[in-house]
Amino acid sequence: MRANSKRSASGEAGAGKGGRSGASLYQEITDRIIAELERGTVPWVKPWGRAKAGLGLPRNAATQRAYSGINILILWGAVIERSYPSQNWLTFRQALGLGGNVRKGERGTTIVHADRFVPKDEKERAKAAGDEPQAVPFLKRFTVFNVAQCDNLPEHLHAAAEPLPEREIVPQAEALIRRSGADFRIGGDRAFYMPGSDTIQVPPQPAFLHQIDYYRTCFHELGHWTGHPARLARDLSGSFGSKAYAREELVAEITAAFVCSSLGIEPTVRHADYIGSWLKVLREDNRAIFRAASHASKAADFLLGSDADAEGADLREIAA
Structure with missing residues (x-):
């Protein structure tokens, strides 16, 4: 929760501008997310208990x-739905380059990558006006395959990441919270982030039935905290019930899921009562889930101390 500031293919690459349009690709993925939410399945909180693959990005x-x-959500979905035992993926060409091959008849999973191009009429307009031409963002589609769909790959590519021993999860969570430098105020019976004072309020750990829920809650509020102007500078001005508020809650929920998965903690839905407002946002804007997932990735990277770009999955231009 965030208190408002007053209260505190068989081939690896698909068509970019060809094939299905970028607009239809946005809609296709958004419709898939909406359908899952309507069924009561939150895409960033998959039923990992029945998954063969371990937690992780x-x-x-x-x-x-x-x-x-968004590619994390797409690939998590494929791992769950098709019971893949691994979180490792390859393009068709990468599998060949590693001495392996995708098995005949295997169906790939479509992921996306943002790019830009300058239309011809925009080039002409800019030239006539003496302006810089404005590039238009669009999505390229790529097909990837889980390593379980491939044969003859080096054995180490099939090895699943070792799950973190339970006794080590809490120290790692504590270390992340401490490393963030966020100003936590412990007390009360509610959890929220106050943008005005740049503080996080959370109930004491004994107030949680399961200790791990304390960390899930902290990660959600830290998700909001990353949006402060001094950090990732997102819009935190939305009042409760507004679209801006719902969008930011969506970012914080997905951020917490990404951080939890990275630490070996199974994500859960902290604010299921917001699902209705998320559905409204997604139905009105087929790019909203792309923006939210992109912002959440940047927030999770900020908290985890990672500055590595993801392979073929940077949607910063689209999310701007």
Whole structure:
């Protein structure tokens, strides 16, 4: 929760401007997310208990870079729905380059990458006006395959990441909170971030039935905290019930899920009562989930101390 400031293919690359349009790709992915929410399944809080793959962010097996933004949600969905035992992915060409191959008949998973181009008429307009031409953002689609869909790959690419021993999860969570430098105020029975004072209020740990929920709550509020002007500078001005408020809550929820997964903590829905407002935002704007997931990736990277770009998954231009 955030208190408002007054109260505190068989091939690896799909068509960019060809094939299905960028607009239809936005809608296709948004419709998929909406359908899951309407069924009561929150895409960033998958039923990991029945998953074969361990917790963690999906990675490109060739580069070992983590995917980011909307691609995390897409690939998590594929891991759950198709019961893949690994979070490692490759393009068709990368599999060949590693001495392996995608098995015949396997269906790939479409992920996206943002790019820009300058239309011909914009170039002409800018030339006539003496202005800089304005580039238009669009999505490229790429097809990736889980390593479980491939044969003859080096054995280490199939190895699942070792789950973090439970006794180590709490120290890592404590270290992340301490490293953030955020001003936590412990007390009361509510959790919220106050943009005006740049402080986080959370109930004491004994108030939580399960200690791990204390950390889930802290990560949610830290998600809001990253939006302060001195950090990632998101719009935190929305009052309760507004679209801006719902959008920021969506960012914080996904941020917490990304951070939890990185630490080996199973994500949960902290604010299920917001699902209705999230659905409204997504139905009105088919780019909203892309922006939210992109902002959440940047927030999670900020908290985890990671500055590595994700493989083929940077949607910063689209999210601006």
